[in-house]
Amino acid sequence: MTIGSIQPLSQWGLPLKSLFLCAGPCSAESHEQLRKTAAALAGCPLSFFRAGIWKPRTHPGSFEGAGVAALDWLVRIRDEFGFPIGAEVGTPQHVEAALAHRLDVMWIGARTTPDAFAVQAIADALRGVDVPVLVKNPVSQDLEAWIGAIERIQSAGIARVAAVHRGFATASDTRYRNPPLWRIPIELKRRAAQLPLICDPSHMCGRADLVFPTSQEALDLLYDGLMVEVHHCPAEAWSDAAQQLTPEQFRSMLGRLVIRKEAGLGARYASSMSSLRHAVDEIDADIVELLRRRMEVVRQMGQIKRENQVSTLQPSRWNEVLLSRTNAAGKKGLSAEFISQVYQIIHEEAIRLQEEPLFGQLNGGGNGPAGSVSPGDARREDTPPGKGRSC
Ligand code: PEP
Numbered sequence: 001m002t003i004g005s006i007q008p009l010s011q012w013g014l015p016l017k018s019l020f021l022c023a024g025p026c027s028a029e030s031h032e033q034l035r036k037t038a039a040a041l042a043g044c045p046l047s048f049f050r051a052g053i054w055k056p057r058t059h060p061g062s063f064e065g066a067g068v069a070a071l072d073w074l075v076r077i078r079d080e081f082g083f084p085i086g087a088e089v090g091t092p093q094h095v096e097a098a099l100a101h102r103l104d105v106m107w108i109g110a111r112t113t114p115d116a117f118a119v120q121a122i123a124d125a126l127r128g129v130d131v132p133v134l135v136k137n138p139v140s141q142d143l144e145a146w147i148g149a150i151e152r153i154q155s156a157g158i159a160r161v162a163a164v165h166r167g168f169a170t171a172s173d174t175r176y177r178n179p180p181l182w183r184i185p186i187e188l189k190r191r192a193a194q195l196p197l198i199c200d201p202s203h204m205c206g207r208a209d210l211v212f213p214t215s216q217e218a219l220d221l222l223y224d225g226l227m228v229e230v231h232h233c234p235a236e237a238w239s240d241a242a243q244q245l246t247p248e249q250f251r252s253m254l255g256r257l258v259i260r261k262e263a264g265l266g267a268r269y270a271s272s273m274s275s276l277r278h279a280v281d282e283i284d285a286d287i288v289e290l291l292r293r294r295m296e297v298v299r300q301m302g303q304i305k306r307e308n309q310v311s312t313l314q315p316s317r318w319n320e321v322l323l324s325r326t327n328a329a330g331k332k333g334l335s336a337e338f339i340s341q342v343y344q345i346i347h348e349e350a351i352r353l354q355e356e357p358l359f360g361q362l363n364g365g366g367n368g369p370a371g372s373v374s375p376g377d378a379r380r381e382d383t384p385p386g387k388g389r390s391c
Pocket residue numbers: 026052056088108109110111136166200203
């Protein structure tokens with residue numbers, strides 16, 4: 001990631017206690033609704049109060065936000081309660097309206113982030129402006145698109161920038177609305193350590209009862225803050241009713257959250273961690289060696305399959321491997337889903353290795369079977385059917 005200068009949250013000029021904390025309703029429905037919610041949050045250490053003004057809804061005809069009128073309501077909340085205010089922007093017109101109302105924070109939503117034209121247009125509208133911008137992850141598992149959107153905002157000269165992790169749409173049915181897939185933001189953190197990372201457990205969970213444990217999980221992973229949907233009466237919310245917390249639930253969650261530090265103190269902590277890490281290092285070395293040996297056997301099988309014109313994929317054998325390994329793992333107390341994922345990756349790599357000789361040919365190799373496609377046949381798509389084909 002080409003990171004320009006990023007200002008740490010402590011220099012953003014927004015209230016910051018121990019966490020960068022944002023709360024407020026999914027959508028601004030009326031001034032009264034914002035007032036009731038903000039009043040119930042009075043005294044909470046919010047870095048900003050949120051409310052959706054323009055709502056990117058999946059289906060037309062759903063509540064699409066109150067638009068510019070709601071910006072006036074938000075400004076009145078700032079005036080009355082002293083909270084900085086923030087909203088999502090999806091177009092340059094939104095940015096202009098938000099700037100005209102001196103919004104303290106803007107964020108780019110999950111549906112906008114992967115749209116390079118839209119993000120660039122927003123970045124152009126922000127050029128020369130000094131406002132904090134949060135960039136939510138795209139709905140799909142596309143880390144590069146997330147990073148690209150952050151880079152576009154940074155290239156417009158915005159130094160107060162942060163990433164918001166709100167989970168990803170996945171086909172697998174889990175307890176989450178948008179499963180976290182923590183490995184993706186962890187990789188973002190690895191590649192951009194100075195980029196502040198904020199968790200939005202509300203859109204991740206889709207249900208209020210999961211918001212606390214998911215928030216704690218984010219803090220356990222060293223997130224810098226939380227963006228939580230809070231409504232004075234979630235049951236009556238015009239959007240995302242099931243996932244919004246009441247202000248009381250939000251306060252109780254704040255009281256229970258534990259903020260972790262990266263390193264423990266004391267000799268006992270250091271010595272027990274060091275011996276456990278040593279054990280993990282040794283086990284990992286064994287895992288890598290076992291995988292190397294497994295892949296060596298796989299290559300030999302690939303050779304025999306090729307010599308006997310047998311397909312690389314063996315559906316019934318693969319089914320048997322997957323079932324037996326997940327069953328064995330279940331008996332040992334490991335998650336079947338985890339082992340299933342591990343074996344799907346191992347199997348994918350096994351197929352890649354068995355097919356590798358084909359691609360070696362394209363690179364000028366030449367140890368493929370007789371009658372195989374030669375490098376010159378890369379043009380084969382243009383060859384008329386029935387002519388020049390060896391199959
Ligand atoms: C929101 O925060 O209001 C929102 C629409 O979230 P997301 O873009 O993450 O779906």
